[in-house]
Amino acid sequence: MAEKPYHHGDLRAALLAAAEDELTEKGVEGFSLRSVAKRAGVSHAAPAHHFGDTGGLLTALAAEGFTQFQDTLDAREVGATDARDKAVRAGLGYLEFALARPALFRLIFSSARPDFASPDLIAAANRAYEHLVGLVTTLGGGETDVLALWATSHGIADLSAGHKMRTLQGKSPAAREAMIRDVLLRCLPGA
Amino acid sequence: MAEKPYHHGDLRAALLAAAEDELTEKGVEGFSLRSVAKRAGVSHAAPAHHFGDTGGLLTALAAEGFTQFQDTLDAREVGATDARDKAVRAGLGYLEFALARPALFRLIFSSARPDFASPDLIAAANRAYEHLVGLVTTLGGGETDVLALWATSHGIADLSAGHKMRTLQGKSPAAREAMIRDVLLRCLPGA
DNA sequence: CCGTAATCCTGACAGTGTAAAGATATGAGG
DNA sequence: CCTCATATCTTTACACTGTCAGGATTACGG
Numbered sequence: 001m002a003e004k005p006y007h008h009g010d011l012r013a014a015l016l017a018a019a020e021d022e023l024t025e026k027g028v029e030g031f032s033l034r035s036v037a038k039r040a041g042v043s044h045a046a047p048a049h050h051f052g053d054t055g056g057l058l059t060a061l062a063a064e065g066f067t068q069f070q071d072t073l074d075a076r077e078v079g080a081t082d083a084r085d086k087a088v089r090a091g092l093g094y095l096e097f098a099l100a101r102p103a104l105f106r107l108i109f110s111s112a113r114p115d116f117a118s119p120d121l122i123a124a125a126n127r128a129y130e131h132l133v134g135l136v137t138t139l140g141g142g143e144t145d146v147l148a149l150w151a152t153s154h155g156i157a158d159l160s161a162g163h164k165m166r167t168l169q170g171k172s173p174a175a176r177e178a179m180i181r182d183v184l185l186r187c188l189p190g191a
Numbered sequence: 192m193a194e195k196p197y198h199h200g201d202l203r204a205a206l207l208a209a210a211e212d213e214l215t216e217k218g219v220e221g222f223s224l225r226s227v228a229k230r231a232g233v234s235h236a237a238p239a240h241h242f243g244d245t246g247g248l249l250t251a252l253a254a255e256g257f258t259q260f261q262d263t264l265d266a267r268e269v270g271a272t273d274a275r276d277k278a279v280r281a282g283l284g285y286l287e288f289a290l291a292r293p294a295l296f297r298l299i300f301s302s303a304r305p306d307f308a309s310p311d312l313i314a315a316a317n318r319a320y321e322h323l324v325g326l327v328t329t330l331g332g333g334e335t336d337v338l339a340l341w342a343t344s345h346g347i348a349d350l351s352a353g354h355k356m357r358t359l360q361g362k363s364p365a366a367r368e369a370m371i372r373d374v375l376l377r378c379l380p381g382a
Numbered sequence: 383c384c385g386t387a388a389t390c391c392t393g394a395c396a397g398t399g400t401a402a403a404g405a406t407a408t409g410a411g412g
Numbered sequence: 413c414c415t416c417a418t419a420t421c422t423t424t425a426c427a428c429t430g431t432c433a434g435g436a437t438t439a440c441g442g
Contacts, residue, residue: 011420011421027303028220029219029220029302029303029304030303032397032398032399033398033399033400034397034398034399035398042421042422043421043422043423044398044399044422045399045400045401045421045422045423045424046420046421046422048399048400048401049419049420049421050420053399053400054398054399054400106301109349109350109353109355110297110301110349110353111220112218112220112221113220116354143358143370144370144373144374146358147347147356147358147359147370147371147374148343148374148377150346150350150356151342151343151346151347151350151356151374152339152342152343152346152378153346154346154349154350155341155342155343155344155345155346155347155349156338156342156346158300158301158345158346158349159300159341159342159345162300162301163307164300165338165341167334167337167338168338179334179335179338180338182335182339183335183338183339183342183378186339186377186378187343187374187377202389202390223428223429223430224429224430224431225428225429225430226429233390233391234390234391234392235391235429235430236390236391236392236430236431236432237389237390237391239430239431239432240388240389240390241389244430244431245429245430245431
């Protein structure tokens with residue numbers, strides 16, 4: 001009855017899933033490769049063959065996380081009334097992702113452990129950046145406007161993920177969103 | 192001729208200095224307590240008596256770093272032409288600190304290792320926040336304006352410290368500062 | 383001057399990442 | 413169907429980490 005086969009079948013995917021669990025529980029700074037292997041029910045040296053070292057696993061996880069990040073933004077943008085609302089919703093999606101998966105958010109934006117020279121990771125990151133540029137250029141904005149929207153969205157998200165912004169934590173969800181919308185609108189061209 | 196005395200004299204301060212060196216070289220994620228002890232020329236268990244565990248040392252370092260952070264902002268604000276310029280300079284100081292001491296910046300804003308319930312750390316953080324509130328209220332702004340200025344300043348600083356913003360890296364220092372001034376001005380009340 | 387407390391060291395333990403070498407299954411070529 | 417090279421996984425080993433317990437040394441108040 002399903003005595004463990006020597007070969008896992010799809011260990012790479014299982015390790016990625018286990019790594020994400022490990023990340024959400026222990027955070028980037030408490031991440032343990034051996035613990036990930038244990039979660040996947042495999043020996044501690046098994047991940048090496050698929051990802052090289054810990055950095056390789058975290059790099060793959062970051063690339064995957066980056067696309068999840070962009071998917072969250074995309075999902076928020078559907079149903080936007082106009083291009084301005086679309087850009088604001090992207091910022092709200094930025095925050096939503098940071099609050100829903102703070103550890104993954106930190107891995108992507110505030111960690112030195114993934115290899116950000118990895119082609120896969122670069123591709124995933126570029127997709128998000130190009131999308132942001134598209135949102136702003138549609139509104140007739142330039143690179144200064146891109147900087148404004150990105151920095152403000154990221155600042156709100158990062159500070160919120162780290163529980164640094166007590167102002168936002170105190171508000172109701174509706175008041176919170178209204179406040180953020182206000183702030184994000186200042187970043188858009190022609191405000 | 193100065194054979195090492197058994198008692199260091201001011202080991203606590205020496206450990207803090209060594210810890211800051213370790214932090215700038217290895218980053219938060221590569222920080223090693225034993226390595227810090229080695230830097231200070233002391234046994235690996237010596238820090239325990241002064242700081243408890245690694246978290247205690249990083250907490251003390253974060254508190255110290257937070258005041259250095261605020262000092263950087265204060266230094267930038269002197270010579271401001273008016274209150275608006277003062278707020279903008281604070282944002283530039285935010286970035287200056289993040290670029291000059293990225294590891295310390297990460298420890299303060301993007302790490303889970305320090306104990307942010309520590310009274311000393313809370314006090315140091317509150318000083319910075321209260322100062323920010325003062326800057327904005329002087330301009331007649333409310334908490335929404337505080338959020339805007341803080342989030343934008345932090346976003347620029349954090350993304351720059353992580354080398355995520357290629358847009359800013361390409362520009363000359365003068366063009367960079369002009370661009371950031373533009374973005375920060377949008378956050379101030381009555382823009 | 384003495385003893386108590388503070389300071390620092392040594393030794394030990396479990397846990398970590400990674401490398402080397404051995405075990406097992408897969409799959410292609412004969 | 414058989415063989416064997418290869419991919420996959422395990423075992424073993426090593427250096428390093430944080431933390432705890434206990435011993436050594438010094439400083440300091442009585």
